[in-house]
Amino acid sequence: MTALQVSDLTKRYPTGTEALRGVSLEIQPGEFFGLLGPNGAGKSTLIHCATGLARPTSGSIRIFGHDAVDHYEQARIAVGLAPQDLNIDWFLTLEETLDYHGGYFGMRRKERKERIAELLDAFSLTAKRNDRTRTLSGGMKRRLILARALMHRPKLLILDEPTAGVDVELRLELWHYVQRINQEGTTILLTTHYLEEAEQLCDRMAFINDGRIVAEGTSDALAAQYGVASLEDAYLELVGRKELSRGILAGDSGEATS
Numbered sequence: 001m002t003a004l005q006v007s008d009l010t011k012r013y014p015t016g017t018e019a020l021r022g023v024s025l026e027i028q029p030g031e032f033f034g035l036l037g038p039n040g041a042g043k044s045t046l047i048h049c050a051t052g053l054a055r056p057t058s059g060s061i062r063i064f065g066h067d068a069v070d071h072y073e074q075a076r077i078a079v080g081l082a083p084q085d086l087n088i089d090w091f092l093t094l095e096e097t098l099d100y101h102g103g104y105f106g107m108r109r110k111e112r113k114e115r116i117a118e119l120l121d122a123f124s125l126t127a128k129r130n131d132r133t134r135t136l137s138g139g140m141k142r143r144l145i146l147a148r149a150l151m152h153r154p155k156l157l158i159l160d161e162p163t164a165g166v167d168v169e170l171r172l173e174l175w176h177y178v179q180r181i182n183q184e185g186t187t188i189l190l191t192t193h194y195l196e197e198a199e200q201l202c203d204r205m206a207f208i209n210d211g212r213i214v215a216e217g218t219s220d221a222l223a224a225q226y227g228v229a230s231l232e233d234a235y236l237e238l239v240g241r242k243e244l245s246r247g248i249l250a251g252d253s254g255e256a257t258s
């Protein structure tokens with residue numbers, strides 16, 4: 001069964017913007033799949049449609065066979081979302097944050113308690129379990145976001161630019177965590193602006209531009225499709241060299257990609 005099946009999806013916002021113009025995509029169980037594209041390409045809109053935060057104008061989305069548009073409940077249970085923005089309640093402790101999330105997804109008290117202990121340990125957060133989330137460091141907040149997304153044992157984890165604005169050390173640490181989650185069997189959809197990140201983590205990826213999937217495959221296949229030597233060159237063919245000169249492909253630590 002396909003983990004995520006998006007068929008001919010369109011999304012027109014009330015403003016008239018056509019954010020998605022017939023997107024079709026399939027991600028297989030266990031895959032680590034990257035969605036790459038410039039600002040405004042439609043990545044967040046696609047994620048919002050797949051997580052029930054936005055309603056597509058037309059087309060269909062199935063998550064492990066469950067309709068994610070009209071009968072969302074089963075599909076929603078199969079998905080964990082780690083959003084780009086740190087949308088945490090700053091007045092809750094770490095344990096409460098995970099506990100409320102588990103409760104929302106219908107987990108029983110005993111199951112929640114066990115899962116919280118397991119996740120706090122896996123993400124090296126046990127010592128902080130009774131602290132309020134606002135006292136955490138940036139890296140700990142990112143790890144908590146990941147732990148919360150995994151709390152209800154989703155089969156598909158969606159990571160929306162998980163390392164945007166983080167330093168190199170934390171980026172490597174987060175890569176390590178998400179690779180392990182994938183190796184343990186969770187399917188992952190990652191959006192990122194960092195080509196190095198996509199190359200390190202993803203089995204396959206797709207380029208999205210102006211609401212359309214314009215290329216799809218492994219890093220090597222994408223390069224071959226554009227007749228260039230690397231993923232970076234293929235991406236530059238897609239977005240044009242202007243974006244690179246504005247620094248969008250460079251990490252926050254200042255490491256340049258060309």
Ligand SMILES: Nc1ncnc2c1ncn2[C@@H]1O[C@H](COP(=O)(O)OP(=O)(O)OP(=O)(O)O)[C@@H](O)[C@H]1O
Pocket residue numbers: 013014015017018019037038039040041042043044045046
């Ligand atoms: N709620 C909204 N109402 C109207 N237009 C929107 C809304 N959300 C996004 N858009 C528009 O839809 C298009 C796609 O935006 P989207 O946020 O999906 O792109 P993105 O690829 O995630 O970009 P970024 O990399 O900057 O996050 C853009 O033109 C954007 O301005």
